[in-house]
Amino acid sequence: MSVLSSKILNGDVRGIARAISIMENKTNRTGVSEAEELMKEIYPHTGNAWIIGITGSPGSGKSTLTDKLIEQFRTEGKKVGVIAVDPSSPFSGGAILADRIRMQRHSDDPEVYIRSLGARGALGGVSNGTRETSLILDASGKDIIIIETVGVGQSEIDIMRIADTVCVVLVPGLGDEIQIMKAGIMEIADVFVVNKADRDGADKVARETRAMLDLLKNKDWIPPVVLTIAEDGSGLPELVSKIDSHKKFMHDTEAGIERIERRLNSEVENLLLSRLVVRAWQLWGENKSNRIKDMLELKTNPYAIVDEIIKNI
Amino acid sequence: MTDKIRVVIAKPGLDGHDRGAKVIARALRDAGMEVIYTGLRQTPEQIVATALQEDADAVGISILSGAHHFYFEKVISLLKEKGAEDIIVFGGGVIPDEDVPDLIAMGAGAVFGPGTSTGTTIDWLKKAVAKDE
Ligand code: B12
Ligand SMILES: Nc1nc2c(ncn2[C@@H]2O[C@H](COP(=O)(O)OP(=O)(O)OP(=O)(O)O)[C@@H](O)[C@H]2O)c(=O)[nH]1
Ligand SMILES: [Mg+2]
Numbered sequence: 001m002s003v004l005s006s007k008i009l010n011g012d013v014r015g016i017a018r019a020i021s022i023m024e025n026k027t028n029r030t031g032v033s034e035a036e037e038l039m040k041e042i043y044p045h046t047g048n049a050w051i052i053g054i055t056g057s058p059g060s061g062k063s064t065l066t067d068k069l070i071e072q073f074r075t076e077g078k079k080v081g082v083i084a085v086d087p088s089s090p091f092s093g094g095a096i097l098a099d100r101i102r103m104q105r106h107s108d109d110p111e112v113y114i115r116s117l118g119a120r121g122a123l124g125g126v127s128n129g130t131r132e133t134s135l136i137l138d139a140s141g142k143d144i145i146i147i148e149t150v151g152v153g154q155s156e157i158d159i160m161r162i163a164d165t166v167c168v169v170l171v172p173g174l175g176d177e178i179q180i181m182k183a184g185i186m187e188i189a190d191v192f193v194v195n196k197a198d199r200d201g202a203d204k205v206a207r208e209t210r211a212m213l214d215l216l217k218n219k220d221w222i223p224p225v226v227l228t229i230a231e232d233g234s235g236l237p238e239l240v241s242k243i244d245s246h247k248k249f250m251h252d253t254e255a256g257i258e259r260i261e262r263r264l265n266s267e268v269e270n271l272l273l274s275r276l277v278v279r280a281w282q283l284w285g286e287n288k289s290n291r292i293k294d295m296l297e298l299k300t301n302p303y304a305i306v307d308e309i310i311k312n313i
Numbered sequence: 314m315t316d317k318i319r320v321v322i323a324k325p326g327l328d329g330h331d332r333g334a335k336v337i338a339r340a341l342r343d344a345g346m347e348v349i350y351t352g353l354r355q356t357p358e359q360i361v362a363t364a365l366q367e368d369a370d371a372v373g374i375s376i377l378s379g380a381h382h383f384y385f386e387k388v389i390s391l392l393k394e395k396g397a398e399d400i401i402v403f404g405g406g407v408i409p410d411e412d413v414p415d416l417i418a419m420g421a422g423a424v425f426g427p428g429t430s431t432g433t434t435i436d437w438l439k440k441a442v443a444k445d446e
Contacts, residue, residue: 014397017368025316093317094342100363101352108362115366118317118347 005041011140013113019136020115023129039132042139049081049138050247051145053163055125055185058151060169061195063102064230066146070106071233072240073144079111081137081145085126088118095119099148113137124158125149131162131267152185160188161266165246167191167239170209172201186212189223190246193239197227220255221246276313283309318346318442321369323360324353325388328378333406333427337373340431341438357387364392364400370442371422374404381408381416389420401441405429 007015019038026035052069054062066082073080084099097116106112115137117127126149137145149159160166168189192213194206206225213222224242228235250256284305294300322338324331331353338348349367351360364372372392376384381404389402398420405425408416413424422441425434 013365014368014395017366021316021319021368088347089342092343092345094345095347096338096342097347097349098352100349104351104355104359104363107366108356108358113366114363116347116349120317 001041002038005038008042008136008140009045016113016136016140017115020117020129020133023132023136024117024120024127026129035132039135042135046135046138049134049142049145050243051134051138051147051162051164052243053147053149053159053166054169055149055152055156055159055166055188056169056193056195057153057171057174060151060171060174061228061230062148062151062169063099065167065169065193065195065228065236065239066099066148067103067106068230068233068236069146069240070103070112072236074106074109074111078143079141080106080113081134081140081142082112082114082148083117083130083133083137083145084114084148085117085119085130085150087150088120090121093120113140113142119150122158123156125152125156126158126162130158134162155184157184157188161263161270164250165190165243167193167243169193169195170205171196172199172205190221191239191242192223192225194225194227195230197235198229198231202227220253221249279313280309283312318371318439319349319367319369320346320438321349321351321360321364321367321372323351323355323363323372323374323388325355325357325360325374325376325384326378326380327354328376328380329353330377330406331375333377334375337375337405337431337434340435341373344435344439346438357384357391360388361391361395361397365395365397369400370445371401371403371438374402375406376404377407379407381406381412385416385421386419393420399445401438401445403438403441405434 004015004019008019022035054066056062070080086095086097086099088095095118097118100114100116103114107114115133117130119127122128134145134147147159147163166188168185170192192209194202196202206227209225226235226239226242228239250260291305320341322334324334338350341348351363360372374384374388392398392400401422402420403422408424408426416424423437
């Protein structure tokens with residue numbers, strides 16, 4: 001086992017931090033092998049943590065909720081990892097990662113590890129290294145991992161491939177109740193959180209969400225709707241208990257197990273796809289200029305070239 | 314391609330002047346870096362824990378309250394304690410010129426006061442991080 005892997009398993013903060021950076025930078029590097037070797041070593045040590053996704057519109061209170069969730073889980077004595085994703089600038093590639101501001105009171109708690117990630121051009125609401133980051137935190141001994149996505153609109157739903165329980169945060173006054181009916185985000189919710197319940201209209205959002213869910217009667221799991229005020233922590237114990245019920249559903253019912261199987265399937269498919277792309281690009285790159293010249297001189301064509309590349313993968 | 318530069322921008326203590334910190338945070342973002350902004354009223358322990366968890370290449374401290382000696386010293390010594398002296402410490406704000414040599418002697422990389430162009434800071438930081446690798 002590599003030094004870095006042992007550091008992760010021992011919960012060494014700098015080791016974990018470095019490993020996450022390797023995952024985030026993997027497409028930057030000449031090969032992805034360093035990242036993949038590491039994942040192979042630590043994967044057998046994962047599976048202990050429950051991964052909670054927090055997603056919803058910009059400013060809906062995701063970071064404030066995460067802060068309060070950390071508090072709840074810490075009073076239960078659980079170790080908590082947080083992954084907070086913020087958008088990157090499409091112009092400079094840089095980012096200001098500011099979700100953490102609302103969670104800073106936990107930063108020097110040795111049983112809490114908070115990591116901010118820039119989305120770096122990924123469009124699904126999380127960064128390309130978010131899945132691996134959650135596995136690293138899992139292997140490091142965290143019991144709970146909370147992933148805050150970037151503020152999303154309707155279709156940024158990659159969180160469903162990573163989280164065990166997805167909480168979709170709605171707020172009054174954004175027209176969310178109408179939006180969610182047409183949005184892909186509705187299908188991914190395991191728990192609906194109506195935050196800012198101190199504001200007018202929260203009850204209405206909750207009522208309309210429940211009404212919409214009634215149409216899905218024959219579902220195995222009907223997502224509960226929880227009202228919260230993240231600012232003062234109201235509703236948080238209920239939210240934690242709903243997350244717990246969902247965890248039981250996932251563990252104890254056939255429908256739950258099926259969902260976990262589907263997730264594993266898509267994890268392999270994604271990995272396969274990204275590896276294939278890297279390999280194919282490599283093979284194409286090796287002899288690119290000659291092949292382009294051959295095409296210009298009509299000696300070959302794009303279809304023949306692709307056939308040849310696929311054969312060599 | 315090299316890895317993205319990650320910088321923590323921190324406001325220690327009770328000092329509530331945050332304009333300069335935000336100006337610097339935006340400038341570094343526009344230079345392609347990932348900036349983790351801590352917000353106000355941070356203890357040195359929180360700042361150092363943040364830098365470690367975030368795998369920061371550098372910590373930039375913004376102080377306008379006059380308490381720069383105390384906070385620079387504390388952050389630098391806590392980083393040493395954690396075996397993280399490779400993380401660059403730098404800063405800015407209202408810091409009298411005559412105090413700067415002291416901060417550098419403690420281990421600060423550089424101090425950029427009012428009126429320094431953000432370009433100067435960015436160039437310095439890029440070089441300092443590259444040298445560190
Ligand atoms: C605006 C201001 C305020 C605003 C702050 C608004 C805000 N949210 O930031 C308000 C009115 C709230 C305020 C309040 C106070 N202020 Co005042 N304030 C100023 C003032 C006039 C300008 C500061 C500013 O925003 N400049 C613009 C920014 C962009 O510049 P900057 O912060 O210097 O940042 C630049 C560089 O320093 C550098 N930089 C800054 N941080 C960092 C970090 C890194 C990593 C890097 C690389 C560079 C860098 O880059 C920036 C861009 O070039 C200064 C006087 C002055 N000329 O500096 C006094 C000043 C800072 N305030 C002062 C005082 C005393 C106070 C109060 C205590 C007054 C009182 N008695 O109530 C309160 C304290 C509030 C608090 N909780 O801390 C004193 C501090 C004295 C000292 N250090 O000994 C000053 C110096 C005025 C003076 N000459 O007496 N203040
Ligand atoms: N009134 C009210 N305000 C809240 C509540 N929860 C959060 N807020 C405020 O809403 C604003 C946004 O909160 P955040 O937690 O940063 O929201 P977010 O969803 O993480 O935002 P992004 O990450 O930028 O998408 C802040 O000003 C919070 O103080 C709440 O329950 N009631
Ligand atoms: Mg947030």
